[in-house]
Amino acid sequence: MKFLVTGGCGYKGHVLVPKLLGRGYEVVVLDTGWFGNFLNSHPKLNVIRGDVRDIDAINLDGVEGIIHLSSVANDPCGDLDPKLTWEISALATMQLADKARRHGTRRFIYASSGSVYGVKEELQVTEDLALKPISAYNETKMVSERVLMSYSDDMTVQIVRPATVCGYSPRMRLDVSVNMLTMQALTKGRITVFGGAQVRPNIHIDDITDVYLHLIDHPALTGIYNAGFENISILDIANLVIRHVPGEIVVTESNDPRSYRVNSDRLLATGYKPKKRVEDAIKEIIQKFHSGELKDEPHFHNLHWMQKSVLVKHPV
Numbered sequence: 001m002k003f004l005v006t007g008g009c010g011y012k013g014h015v016l017v018p019k020l021l022g023r024g025y026e027v028v029v030l031d032t033g034w035f036g037n038f039l040n041s042h043p044k045l046n047v048i049r050g051d052v053r054d055i056d057a058i059n060l061d062g063v064e065g066i067i068h069l070s071s072v073a074n075d076p077c078g079d080l081d082p083k084l085t086w087e088i089s090a091l092a093t094m095q096l097a098d099k100a101r102r103h104g105t106r107r108f109i110y111a112s113s114g115s116v117y118g119v120k121e122e123l124q125v126t127e128d129l130a131l132k133p134i135s136a137y138n139e140t141k142m143v144s145e146r147v148l149m150s151y152s153d154d155m156t157v158q159i160v161r162p163a164t165v166c167g168y169s170p171r172m173r174l175d176v177s178v179n180m181l182t183m184q185a186l187t188k189g190r191i192t193v194f195g196g197a198q199v200r201p202n203i204h205i206d207d208i209t210d211v212y213l214h215l216i217d218h219p220a221l222t223g224i225y226n227a228g229f230e231n232i233s234i235l236d237i238a239n240l241v242i243r244h245v246p247g248e249i250v251v252t253e254s255n256d257p258r259s260y261r262v263n264s265d266r267l268l269a270t271g272y273k274p275k276k277r278v279e280d281a282i283k284e285i286i287q288k289f290h291s292g293e294l295k296d297e298p299h300f301h302n303l304h305w306m307q308k309s310v311l312v313k314h315p316v
Helices: 013-022 075-080 082-103 136-149 177-188 205-217 234-244 278-291 302-313
Strands: 002-006 026-031 045-049 065-068 107-111 156-162 164-166 190-194 199-204 223-227 230-233 248-252
Touching: 002 013, 013 026, 013 205, 065 082, 082 107, 082 136, 107 136, 107 205, 136 156, 136 223, 156 205, 164 177, 164 205, 177 190, 177 199, 177 234, 177 278, 190 234, 199 205, 199 278, 205 223, 230 234, 234 248, 234 278
Parallel strands: 002 026, 002 065, 026 045, 065 107, 107 156, 156 223, 164 199, 190 248
Antiparallel strands: 199 230
């Protein structure tokens, strides 16, 4: 089976692509390369440096499934250039879905986001709640979901709304809560927590990539699925970190009081079982740091890297 993975050189892609290759699939990765490419060469891997917005250049010959990871990730990055965010994260999704339909591509797996729900008062955020996005990033995910669902009569459409992903990847992200707090402890001996009482859902990077494999194995599982299995506060995350790294926690005021808990019962009911927890992610990051495999590199911070490098070199 041949897959096109857009954004395959990203945080999740660097963990997912080797798993796909390990199953014997042929994989074509399409990525701008803005944050680097750390994928190892493989006889069944073809990495194309290209832009998902250039729809005419995307070759779907022989592609049986698309895993669409490409987007401008997270709210701050999305707000840097809303026009760019809409072009990459919404318009390109619509064009790719239409091209996939016309080429007879059978599968389309889409990486949406749990952030599409916006601010929720409910203790359990399920897939049936109304979407109230509060940023360009959230809005593009919601629009893309609706566009893709309109193609559900033409191909198998599977949409995942991940919680905040944590854990080690060769293309690391150090701007997400668990990873960021762990790196602060390792490099500064001090963790700064803003507020701390806010509850956030989390999922280990091995588990979210396994969710995509689970959907590949079960094409009948169409529609939308939350994917988040550990709802814990920011302060609880910090306390987990200092169990393993000596340091202090400094709590300051926050203007972001939002708390929400993602409910993933729909996904669990399909037989999927997560294997790792936030504490596993913390321990793995610590091990990679001490072994020298992980450093606090500038391109592991999406917002700063886009401000200083991507938007300067690739103005829109």
